[in-house]
Amino acid sequence: MLKESEKTFALLQRIIDSTIILIAWLIAYYVRFNFIPDGQQGLFLDFFKVGLILIPISLYFFDKFELYKSQRFSSRFIEILNTLKANFFSFIALIVILYFLKFERLSRIHLAIYFSISSTILLVTRITIRNFLRTLRAKGKNLRHVLLVGDGKNIENYYHAVKKYKDSGISFMGWIDPPSDTSIQVEKITQSYDEYSKNITPDSIILSYDSSSIDKQKMFLQKNYNDIVPIQLLPDLSFSLVGHQIEEFAGIPILTFNQPSFSSFELFLKRLFDFLASLMGLLIISPFMLMLSIGVKLSSPGPIFYGQERVGINGRKFNMWKFRSMRVANDNEDQTTWSSKEDPRKTKFGSFIRSTSLDELPQLWNVLIGDMSLVGPRPERTFFVEKFKNEIPNYMLRHKMKAGITGWAQVNGWRGDTDLSKRIECDIYYIRNWSLILDFKILLLTFVKGFINKNAY
Incomplete structure (x- = not known):
């Protein structure tokens, strides 16, 4: 109906x-x-x-x-x-x-x-x-009556997601074979689906069993695949942390794990915004960057800019640019340590531009040429990437998206020498939930509280 x-x-x-x-x-x-x-x-x-x-x-x-x-x-x-x-x-x-x-x-x-x-x-x-x-x-009209079947955790996730969408019009008729420890307020049905469907016909069935009960799921599908009621399967993709993509080749469905499901149009809009915003930013702040350049030059002998190899999207390496904040003699002395608050390598002016994040402004050039985005996971040095990928779970997933000047981790206080697992958690959240609106929110938060940070040194 x-x-x-x-x-x-x-x-x-x-x-x-x-x-x-x-x-x-x-x-x-x-x-x-x-x-x-x-x-x-x-x-x-x-x-x-x-x-x-x-x-x-x-x-x-x-x-x-x-x-x-x-x-x-x-x-x-x-x-x-x-x-x-x-x-x-x-x-x-x-x-x-x-x-x-x-x-x-x-x-x-x-x-x-x-x-x-x-x-x-x-x-x-x-x-x-x-x-x-x-x-x-x-008012209780135009509802879709859904029957839940199985003990899978995804059913609870589905239930809570439906409750967030107030205008979804989903009505839960009942739950067949639920887990014993569920707290969801849906009528528990003790009958089998065969018995239940003799008197009541749902609009659709949501089916999901845990891996330990996968035989029940297979049996249900084999028994009811020819039913007029559509069956919607909720597969367990909890390990696919940053999303997944479904493609078809020669009629064969192919599921790609841990692959963000952004459309090419969405990525085009992000790139277009990055290009226009970085171009405008460079033009507007060029006089200010000139003053910073003079400050760098006067603080110690050496070049104004400092390029360092970083790892970006899909593991691609690029040179990330900053205003030089350390003395040239020590700039490349040790690539395997992070800067500390009392790092003797820093100049006085360098300490100032690092604490205010002004040393990051040249990265607008990286954004303009497409190496980086305004918003995204912060890129790391090759040494640390090689080190952390074997030590920290899910570390490499942060490279599924273009690196950014600022990110969700940074505006939430996980910046610099902070808990790395929390930063990874924030990066994965950003990739999984990315939208242009989220990018704008992060940029706004960066202007409000992101430039000056106690962990920026």
Whole structure:
């Protein structure tokens, strides 16, 4: 029953989106050729035909970005982002098609107005629909009735995740074969699924057994794979700390462990932000960096900058740049020790720029050329990487993402000579939960409390 209503709702959304696209296209035409003075008037019929072409193009990309699938477990931000991405790609596709069709009346102003109007209306509509569904589900309507089966710990994780999404509309019917020590308030069902399903049919089954009971899981799947009720399996991927990816080759599913599941578009946005922000930062603070350069030069003889080999994403080595804070004679004396608070190698000016993190500013160049990111796990020297990878669990997982000038560990106080396991824990949390919003939060916290730190020396 729920499946049919979801199909009906998806069809209704397609109709609404088609209407929005056509109306936005025609409004843009009217604004362009009636409100904006211009000697040449567009032919309405030609533009109307283009609007009709735009509808299937847009619906194709909306479908590709999964906007017609249930959004019960996606955040509002993700839905908004996917809507904008889908509309953008359909917009680009239209421009390409019109170019090859040699549509001579193509107006850049008209296209810009259309994209602005359509994006705005689509977002407002989707937010309105989302709020409407949330209200419905709060009243006990449009619910998905789920049956839990198995003693796996992932079921408890799933339960708590559902409770965080207030508008998911998930209703737990009961739990077959739960662990004896569970504290979850879901009705325990003593019947077998065969007996239970004679009178009640759930919308879906969540199945998960611990490794010690894996035979029960296999038996349940073999017995009920032909059932009309979809079975959703929760595999135990607790060891895949930074995420995983699922691919398919020749019809064979391939699961890659400990691989962040970021899309190429998300990584593109992160890189674009890094490039623009580092470029702007270098331009704005260049006079200040010049003053710091003079300070370094006056503090002791030697070069202004100091490059040191560090290990970055996927183990790739690069030179990380800093303002030199130590005397040249001792700069490369020992690459196997960390700097201490009373390190005699430091100059007075060097102590100042290290304690205020100003020595890190040249790393904006590393960000600009793509060696680093503004936010990410701090890169370490090769010697320490080789040492720690065999001593500290999960250490190498921090290299699954581009190294950063600042990071989640640093803004939480785990900086410098602090508990390394806590820093690794923070790095893994960052990679697993990465988003642009988290990056902005870390940058804000860095400006608020990250530059001057008792562990920065």
